[in-house]
Amino acid sequence: MNNVYKHALKQEQGVRQDLEKFERSEDVSVGIQGQISVGLTSLKRTIDEYDGLAKREMILVKQEKALANVSKLREDYNELKNQFDRLKQRETNKTVINNRTELLGRRHNSSTPEYPFQNNHLTREQHAYRENDFLNETESKLDEYIAHGREVLGNMYDQNNTLKNAQRKMLDAANTLGLSRNIIQYIERRSAQDKWIFIGGVVFTLFSMWAIIHYLT
Known part of the structure; x- marks a missing residue:
């Protein structure tokens, strides 16, 4: 059980380091966002596993300590997740502003209107629709990458549990054979x-x- 707790602390530290890079804008790519999302998913799985082990602990003192650790880990997880959501929203707002600025700059610098037969009001609406479509498509792709990463991580987690169970059975058989x-x-x-x-x-x-x-x- 202590190994699972240490593993959760290590995962939490890794997510914090990635969030610090994201917050300082050292890396705001889709890759780092997917990595943080996968890290949070892995951390939640580990916390759930540790919680299950804590509830099955027979010694009352150890159980109370483990449950307290579970509560602290869940608080930290919620804090990290909320921070990640805020940072994603910040980057989305930046993208919207940058796209709007770029579109306005192109329109002001162009001598020929992009839509000469339509008035400015309709042109702005179409630009707004384009921005909205672009952001929706980007967010959809990002969610797709994150979902794929979660699926891969889940498969790896299940395979790891299968290997652990097989190893445990082999050790039990070896101990029985040794006896x-x-x-x-x-x-x-x-x-x-x-x-x-x-x-x-x-x-x-x-x-x-x-x-x-x-x-x-």
């Missing part, structure tokens, strides 16, 4: 001892009978 070998070796040693005791008894009996016959006749 059986010890019992067999003990039986073999005891059989050898009994065999020599029997031979010794036969020899002693024969010698006693010879001595009796030799000295009494």
Whole structure:
């Protein structure tokens, strides 16, 4: 159980480091956002696993301590998730502003209107629709990448659990086999001892009978 808790702390530290880069605008790419999203998903899985282990703990003191750790981890997770949502919204707002500025700059710098047969009011509405479509498409692609990353992570997590269960069963079988070998070796040693005791008894009996016959006749 302690290993799971340490793993959760390590995951939390990794997410915090990525969020710091994102917040300082060192890396605002789709890749870092997907990495943070996957990290949060992995952290939540680990917290749920640790929570399950804590509830099955038989020693009351250890259980209370573990449940307190679970509560703290969930608070930290919610804090990180809310921070990530705020940062994503900030980047979305920046994208909207940059696109609007770029479109307005192109229109002001162009000597020929982009739509010469329509008035300015309709042109602005169409630009707004284009911006909205672009942002929706970008957000859809991002959600698709994140969902794909979560699916891959989930598969890796399930495979890891399967390998752990297989390893546990192999170790149990190995321990059982090791115990059986010890019992067999003990039986073999005891059989050898009994065999020599029997031979010794036969020899002693024969010698006693010879001595009796030799000295009494």
